[in-house]
Amino acid sequence: MQLRPKIAPYIVEIISQLQNAGYEAYIVGGAVRDFLLNRQPKDYDLSTSATPEQIKKVFRDRHVLIIGKRFRLVHLHHHGEIIEISTFRKRPQDQTELRRPGKQAPEHMIFQDNEFGTAEEDAWRRDFTINAIFYDPVNDKIVDYTGMGMKDLAAKTVRSIGDPVLRFEEDPVRILRALKLVGQYDFTMDAETESAVTKCIEFIVHASASRLTLELEKILKNPYGHLILETFHRYGFLKRFLPFIDSCWGTPACDYMMKLLEERNRRILEGKYRDSISLAMSIMTLPFAEKLISDREPGQLWNYLPDIAEDLRQILLKVLNPGTPTKRAVAAAVRTLMLQERIKNLMIKKLVSHPGYSHARELGIIQNNVMWKFWHYEEQLPPPEPRSEKRRRGRRHGRKRSAVPVPAGETTGTCH
Structure with a gap:
């Protein structure tokens, strides 16, 4: 070749x-x-x-x-x-x-x-x-x-080099990578490697938080991420990697999240949008926010509350725990979620120039393709402005972008 x-x-x-x-x-x-x-x-x-x-x-x-x-x-x-x-x-x-x-x-x-x-x-x-x-x-x-x-x-075989138990002891993150290969490429592990994954799966607790967060970010960018998460769950790894999502597996909220993630990944592969980490974080948070904030069914969003930004932030951190995403990515994801009510109802006057419009528009399109099913919805959302135009206007008016405020507090609850 x-x-x-x-x-x-x-x-x-x-x-x-x-x-x-x-x-x-x-x-x-x-x-x-x-x-x-x-x-x-x-x-x-x-x-x-x-x-x-x-x-x-x-x-x-x-x-x-x-x-x-x-x-x-x-x-x-x-x-x-x-x-x-x-x-x-x-x-x-x-x-x-x-x-x-x-x-x-x-x-x-x-x-x-x-x-x-x-x-x-x-x-x-x-x-x-x-x-x-x-x-x-x-x-x-x-x-x-x-x-x-x-x-x-x-x-299409995932085979460890040498003794797989030894390999997983040397670096427990290799367990995660074996399962990623299975999910992303539809490969199978040879019997010895698969047995070692099952035997050594608890070793992942010894991997550093920074390395696991890096692997989470890679999965969030990956256009096959939904398949990887399904594989993690099938092998019992998800409860060690994203325990909140594992505890919600099979619920309407989690099923909706997986459908949204699959649709987002389809659009990436078709070249319709970029592989944004913060957008993936918004997608993974949205269905659980609907349930935990307003006890609503998938696709119905939430009631607006004075502290909604902090509620969304806390739910996002709960969903991605023990991962520790950057404050910048968290702020961008919360901003995208905050705009969903206006996006859903096409209240978009002056929204096109908003710094969060591009991601918010894309999330609205994804939700519509999966759940809302409004006719000609995407055509009614103006395309986002080129970044160069937004920069020029920002300099002209002396604007400074500010992140979503992050006060202290915690949102509790379950997805059931």
């Missing part, structure tokens, strides 16, 4: 620069997997024999940052995009000294992963065979060190 024509030219140039400097360099992981599946990857991960300091030297005329403590790597900035470049690793040595006193963790859990190795050593320490395929776009060469990656990809 010819992959070279699918690769962005600037990625080929980055690989070429590293190779010309005397280092091995490949595209690795999910990007190679997605290209081989004829899907467009969301980003590129590159790996090289160069150390972070050597990478920075090769690209000394570019914006380059060395980041990470547990896993040091390089962020190379390219026209607003961040390209991650890691150094080949090998399996780390005993990490007993790095374990936190008094905190129980899986015996073989990795706390630092900064022991550099060869390309082959790097492939064998990865999580699954389908994620251990390397591609050299300069020479148009696929390298499958495990000998199973291409076969498992063709068979």
